[in-house]
């Protein structure tokens with residue numbers, strides 16, 4: 001069977017169920033790269049210029065680990081997911097960068113996903129994407145529908161059952177059950193804001209979410225808020241969406257600033273372009289809501305685990321003291 | 327109302343001409359300088375790209391001088407630049423300034439949209455007058471570009487270094503003062519003639535080096551530490567295809583040459599970068615392929631953390647073209663000495679390569 005490789009990085013955390021279903025329906029075998037490790041990051045970083053953002057370095061390492069494991073790698077160029085907003089340059093140029101920097105990279109399946117240009121182009125892109133597997137448009141249609149269904153299921157698990165991506169993927173049988181230790185009764189709620197590929201790659205963030213849970217924190221993320229709520233908060237804070245994933249940063253931040261949470265942590269990957277601006281907007285807004293403790297963390301390949309843990313503990317302690325004193 | 331705007335190379339000329347013609351009050355912030363940079367850096371997010379910091383610095387200085395209406399480009403497809411205004415407006419308000427922020431989507435709008443905006447700012451001048459003023463402004467821009475091309479050529483081979491740069495400064499002023507098309511034409515002819523008369527060493531066959539990259543740092547001499555003047559001092563002829571007049575779509579449509587030039591660059595980039603990545607990344611890759619045989623080298627300018635140019639930088643080494651590329655990253659440190667050392671070493675390398683290939687061809 002033809003093997004399609006999917007790097008466990010970047011949009012994996014948002015779209016893996018959809019992609020997997022699509023390729024399986026076309027009769028392909030889907031291979032996912034193993035979770036991030038030190039060597040994934042090191043190989044990734046060594047291939048690109050040092051200014052490149054951490055998530056792209058990580059992505060590059062994952063593709064590297066798929067070399068020899070599959071017949072194709074799937075790296076879409078995601079330009080826009082709706083009219084008016086655009087993605088970060090690095091998502092658009094991702095397949096081209098990978099082709100340039102990963103030696104012996106298997107052929108790349110690189111559809112242009114540009115929904116701002118309308119549905120027709122999107123369907124054509126899907127059809128082209130399917131060429132190595134089938135010429136039958138009906139088969140492509142069936143695969144797309146099934147893919148969309150599993151995306152809805154995935155999203156539903158997160159919105160309605162409050163699961164983070166790793167847990168939702170486990171529920172769908174796509175990932176081993178994460179050993180989230182059932183946190184005891186939570187004593188506070190903290191919203192963690194960041195791109196899913198930063199928040200849910202447990203290696204690069206040193207298990208940030210799990211650690212917080214271990215400290216008795218109930219963690220909420222953008223995934224658990226309703227899409228309309230995010231869109232509304234985004235509109236209030238920054239007007240019409242400019243970036244494709246602005247809702248998961250500015251929207252989610254604004255949303256939780258108005259909800260019953262004790263604090264907000266934003267987690268930014270070093271070298272992230274859009275976040276340099278979006279997080280600034282969020283920070284400015286947070287200053288106007290002093291009742292919510294706000295902390296911003298930047299993560300790069302050298303972030304030391306110990307330092308991060310110390311900061312988290314101090315932050316949680318501070319909130320605890322604050323809560324006890326009222 | 328007093329309008330003010332952030333600088334971008336010589337684009338001031340257009341707005342100045344426009345607002346003068348229409349009787350709109352304006353405040354021109356001092357050209358980019360150490361102080362405006364420091365101001366911008368102080369109030370900007372740490373990791374935002376340099377053009378954000380510089381334009382914010384200009385805005386603060388413009389407001390301090392009494393400006394109350396800021397004009398800024400915005401709109402999609404501009405990478406972070408299209409988002410600048412949103413954040414800058416917030417920053418300025420948090421600093422306590424009161425002003426209007428007028429954004430214009432230069433990349434999308436037809437000339438009509440811009441005309442409407444200008445009409446509004448002018449308090450309702452007749453559209454015919456607005457269009458005439460815009461036309462004069464744009465004509466000034468393209469006159470400047472023509473003069474700049476001549477400057478590039480002369481700078482490399484002039485016998486007394488610095489004359490071309492001085493004439494260029496004078497030409498900018500003369501063009502700025504031209505009040506109608508015929509005055510403009512005269513000023514342009516005059517300076518082109520003067521440039522042609524500059525004493526040059528015709529025996530020199532200067533190295534040709536393309537200057538390309540992210541548009542703001544390419545077009546704003548302060549941001550690139552006058553790299554073109556420095557190359558000229560080293561006897562290098564600068565070749566550049568990015569001009570302010572290409573920057574806006576509506577002037578592209580006045581300038582069909584610009585369109586085909588861009589398309590040619592994109593086609594050249596295709597084997598390595600198949601799509602637009604925002605900003606100027608696509609063009610940067612294309613220029614390497616396109617000019618591999620016509621230039622001796624390329625200087626690639628990029629602001630620190632610039633996303634599209636990071637893409638380009640990652641792709642460039644894979645290009646199968648035998649042309650040296652020197653990437654210079656602009657950040658707020660403005661390390662001029664370091665830049666000069668690298669530039670000199672690069673030019674030396676290009677000389678050696680040329681002699682070697684000449685020797686090879688002869689022997």
Ligand code: SF4
Nearest residue numbers: 053055088090272273
């Ligand atoms: S959004 Fe930020 S982190 Fe994600 S790819 Fe772009 S620059 Fe990198």
Ligand code: SF4
Nearest residue numbers: 375405407605632633
């Ligand atoms: S192209 Fe580069 S410098 Fe310009 S806005 Fe984008 S990241 Fe900033």
